[in-house]
Amino acid sequence: MSLYRQVTEKPWNQVGLPDGIEARPTFQVPDQKVALVLFVIVACVLFSLLTVSYYLRIAWGAGDWVPVSEPATLWINTGVLVACSAVFQWSVIQARRQEAIRLTSMAGLLFVAGGLLTLVFIAGQYTAWQTLIGGGYTLQSNPANAFFYLLTGVHILHLAGGLWVWTKALFNMRSGANPGDSRLSIELCTWYWHFLLLVWFGLFYVLSTT
Amino acid sequence: MAYVPLADQDDPHALHDPHSFITKYVWSQDHKVIAIQYGGTAIFVGLIALGLSILMRLQLGFPDSISWIDPAFYYQAVTMHGMIMVVYLLTALFLGGFGNYLIPLMCGTRDMVFPFLNMLSFWFYLLSVIILLASFFVTGGPAGAGWTLYAPQSITAGTPGSGGGMLLMLISLAVFIVAFTMGGLNYVTTILQARTRGMTLMRMPLSIWGIFTATVLGLFAFPALLVSAIMLGFDLVLGTSFFMPAMMQLGEQSTQDGGSPILFQHLFWFFGHPEVYIVALPAFGLVSDVIATHARKNIFGYRMMVWAIIAIGGLSFLVWAHHMYVSGMNPYFGFFFATTTLIIAVPTALKVYNWVLTLWQGNIRLNTPMLFAIGFIFTFVHGGLTGLFLGNVIIDVPLADTYFVVAHFHMVMGVSPVLVLYAALYHWYPKMTGRMYNETMGKVHFWCTFLGTYAIYLPMHYLGFLGVPRRYYEMGNTDFVPATAQALNANITIAAIFVATAQVLFFINIFMSLRKEKDAGGNPWGATTLEWQTPDTPPKHGNWGPELPTVYRWAYDYSVPGAKQDFIPQNEPGEEYEKTFHTRGHS
Ligand code: HEM
Numbered sequence: 001m002s003l004y005r006q007v008t009e010k011p012w013n014q015v016g017l018p019d020g021i022e023a024r025p026t027f028q029v030p031d032q033k034v035a036l037v038l039f040v041i042v043a044c045v046l047f048s049l050l051t052v053s054y055y056l057r058i059a060w061g062a063g064d065w066v067p068v069s070e071p072a073t074l075w076i077n078t079g080v081l082v083a084c085s086a087v088f089q090w091s092v093i094q095a096r097r098q099e100a101i102r103l104t105s106m107a108g109l110l111f112v113a114g115g116l117l118t119l120v121f122i123a124g125q126y127t128a129w130q131t132l133i134g135g136g137y138t139l140q141s142n143p144a145n146a147f148f149y150l151l152t153g154v155h156i157l158h159l160a161g162g163l164w165v166w167t168k169a170l171f172n173m174r175s176g177a178n179p180g181d182s183r184l185s186i187e188l189c190t191w192y193w194h195f196l197l198l199v200w201f202g203l204f205y206v207l208s209t210t
Numbered sequence: 211m212a213y214v215p216l217a218d219q220d221d222p223h224a225l226h227d228p229h230s231f232i233t234k235y236v237w238s239q240d241h242k243v244i245a246i247q248y249g250g251t252a253i254f255v256g257l258i259a260l261g262l263s264i265l266m267r268l269q270l271g272f273p274d275s276i277s278w279i280d281p282a283f284y285y286q287a288v289t290m291h292g293m294i295m296v297v298y299l300l301t302a303l304f305l306g307g308f309g310n311y312l313i314p315l316m317c318g319t320r321d322m323v324f325p326f327l328n329m330l331s332f333w334f335y336l337l338s339v340i341i342l343l344a345s346f347f348v349t350g351g352p353a354g355a356g357w358t359l360y361a362p363q364s365i366t367a368g369t370p371g372s373g374g375g376m377l378l379m380l381i382s383l384a385v386f387i388v389a390f391t392m393g394g395l396n397y398v399t400t401i402l403q404a405r406t407r408g409m410t411l412m413r414m415p416l417s418i419w420g421i422f423t424a425t426v427l428g429l430f431a432f433p434a435l436l437v438s439a440i441m442l443g444f445d446l447v448l449g450t451s452f453f454m455p456a457m458m459q460l461g462e463q464s465t466q467d468g469g470s471p472i473l474f475q476h477l478f479w480f481f482g483h484p485e486v487y488i489v490a491l492p493a494f495g496l497v498s499d500v501i502a503t504h505a506r507k508n509i510f511g512y513r514m515m516v517w518a519i520i521a522i523g524g525l526s527f528l529v530w531a532h533h534m535y536v537s538g539m540n541p542y543f544g545f546f547f548a549t550t551t552l553i554i555a556v557p558t559a560l561k562v563y564n565w566v567l568t569l570w571q572g573n574i575r576l577n578t579p580m581l582f583a584i585g586f587i588f589t590f591v592h593g594g595l596t597g598l599f600l601g602n603v604i605i606d607v608p609l610a611d612t613y614f615v616v617a618h619f620h621m622v623m624g625v626s627p628v629l630v631l632y633a634a635l636y637h638w639y640p641k642m643t644g645r646m647y648n649e650t651m652g653k654v655h656f657w658c659t660f661l662g663t664y665a666i667y668l669p670m671h672y673l674g675f676l677g678v679p680r681r682y683y684e685m686g687n688t689d690f691v692p693a694t695a696q697a698l699n700a701n702i703t704i705a706a707i708f709v710a711t712a713q714v715l716f717f718i719n720i721f722m723s724l725r726k727e728k729d730a731g732g733n734p735w736g737a738t739t740l741e742w743q744t745p746d747t748p749p750k751h752g753n754w755g756p757e758l759p760t761v762y763r764w765a766y767d768y769s770v771p772g773a774k775q776d777f778i779p780q781n782e783p784g785e786e787y788e789k790t791f792h793t794r795g796h797s
């Protein structure tokens with residue numbers, strides 16, 4: 001039954017089992033996927049609010065905004081993050097083909113590589129921070145800098161959260177979790193990383209155009 | 211071991227019953243235990259907030275009678291009282307407490323879909339409470355700029371608690387938001403995915419609809435508080451100037467400048483207004499079920515009630531700036547927000563009509579839960595009407611920051627949800643404990659609370675007309691306020707002390723009743739919803755014994771003509787007079 005049909009039902013008229021004898025979830029996907037989508041929506045709200053604050057601070061501040069000149073490292077980092085997503089996606093494709101998913105199998109190795117590349121990205125962002133601080137763009141000296149650190153920082157925190165789940169998935173895989181679960185973990189991590197890549201594109205655009 | 215097909219195996223939850231005391235009651239992953247942990251903690255901090263309000267009232271009613279209440283302490287008490295009541299008591303008790311208890315029971319599941327996350331949610335909440343309370347003990351004391359935490363005031367040297375206290379407040383809020391998000395994802399996913407068979411969306415009791423929508427609102431609104439808390443924390447600790455304008459602090463030009471205080475207000479209220487409904491929507495839901503059960507009638511206009519909940523939820527994100535009419539914003543802006551504010555009154559009024567129409571010609575049992583529920587209708591209508599006044603810019607401008615506002619929001623979001631909480635606590639107490647509370651004591655508690663709160667808040671409207679300002683330690687250059695206002699203030703304080711004392715009745719009642727035999731039975735109210743149909747009372751771990759219930763009908767089959775009893779439980783097929791799936795002739 002479509003969601004619309006469901007909420008326009010007249011429940012007082014019906015007795016029995018209108019949708020059959022099986023319990024059916026509202027969305028025909030695993031619970032974890034529903035929770036992840038919800039979390040992604042929440043994260044979207046968070047990043048949107050940060051972005052709105054960013055523009056409003058420009059508009060309503062006392063005209064003290066001095067745009068940051070973004071270090072070139074950011075382009076390299078962007079490349080690394082794209083690579084992360086690509087590797088994760090590849091891991092999903094492999095996982096669909098494999099019967100069992102072990103750490104040492106193709107899917108497992110790619111999954112590990114994706115996480116490690118994320119660490120490289122985080123290190124890269126850190127280098128970018130160092131460059132900025134070296135150039136005198138400190139947190140306190142200008143709101144544009146402050147926002148730069150804030151936005152990139154919050155993005156990194158989201159990646160770190162992802163890495164936590166990634167670590168748990170690795171441990172499960174090592175102790176031989178059933179392939180269905182592993183496949184789901186790989187797929188959900190991949191979705192999440194794609195999402196954070198999109199967020200990064202957005203942030204990078206916002207940061208470098210103002 | 212003999213082979214048992216997967217479908218015939220017992221549910222894994224039933225097999226892993228926790229045995230030790232620690233896993234059963236401390237690190238519990240059972241939603242019912244977590245609910246009680248959440249509820250107990252929330253009520254505990256709520257009592258602290260109540261104590262603070264009495265101290266404030268003593269200062270207002272009998273100025274300088276207690277020597278250690280100085281202006282700084284007064285402001286800190288106002289701030290902590292407001293924040294604890296709104297966030298740490300009401301939000302936590304409705305969603306963490308009742309949400310946790312009722313969602314799996316009413317939807318017919320064994321537990322939340324992510325029990326571990328659920329447990330983590332409670333422990334993060336407890337941590338946030340501890341951090342918040344710790345702020346009473348740091349140098350400078352707790353935050354003191356009002357629960358709205360407006361920058362730059364809240365973090366400017368000279369404001370009470372602007373250093374460590376404020377920092378702890380912000381950290382505590384951030385931890386609370388993490389806790390809420392973990393719980394919230396759980397509630398929403400459980401309601402969407404784990405309902406038992408036959409439990410279609412439109413067969414869910416309104417309690418679940420209210421809790422569901424409020425949780426979704428929370429998931430959207432709390433990020434705004436998180437963003438403002440993080441940015442304010444940066445301004446406070448790291449010396450950025452997101453919100454800090456150029457200004458003098460303690461006689462010196464501050465190093466921070468250029469920031470936008472208005473930005474903070476927008477962010478705060480983008481959270482703050484939906485927060486009102488995060489508290490109100492679960493209350494709407496719970497009270498609907500209490501009213502239907504004790505009026506022995508189906509809720510009037512179930513579908514309208516559901517849609518109204520959703521409509522209110524959506525609209526609540528479009529009204530936030532009605533808290534900012536006096537912030538110097540563009541008048542057209544004010545016009546827009548006044549309009550949306552009045553529009554949201556439409557679905558809200560619809561709900562009130564439906565509650566009243568549910569009572570109409572019902573077979574009303576005036577027991578304690580029902581009294582509290584009816585009391586709620588009164589206070590909510592009252593607070594709602596003053597809200598219509600304040601929603602208009604022209605009326606709000608003179609009344610803003612007076613006691614009229616204090617009276618309004620206490621009626622609509624202080625007293626009303628608290629009355630529903632009591633209705634719900636009394637209503638579900640027999641299920642949670644297996645015992646009946648003492649009815650007489652419950653009724654006395656109701657009348658003291660209901661009449662007492664009117665004695666507190668009704669006169670406050672009048673004080674507001676006189677121009678008595680809000681958040682004032684004492685009258686200063688306010689000669690326009692006649693001296694008789696003081697007599698009124700003294701009376702309000704006496705009423706407040708009376709009401710606070712009367713709450714003791716509630717605690718005596720629930721603790722004394724705990725020592726009785728289990729006398730309530732499984733379904734003392736003759737209610738239809740699933741939580742009253744559990745095989746054990748209080749429900750055991752896993753809730754349902756070997757098999758999950760199956761739902762054959764909506765949640766409000768009370769006094770159905772031709773039925774044996776005046777209620778038909780949701781899991782009752784009712785073969786005698788109805789054969790499986792069919793449509794009843796008329797609506
Ligand atoms: C017997 C019960 C209560 C009493 C006697 C009481 C009393 C007070 C007093 C005296 C103030 C300070 C007013 C001022 O100086 O401006 C206040 C503020 C406030 N109260 Fe209550 N209150 C009670 C219950 C509640 C409840 C249940 C809530 C839950 C929503 C609540 C929410 C607030 C808020 C949000 C503020 C504003 C704080 C601020 O201005 O920053 N109160 N209350």
Ligand SMILES: [Cu+2]
Nearest residue numbers: 483486530533
């Ligand atoms: Cu509002």
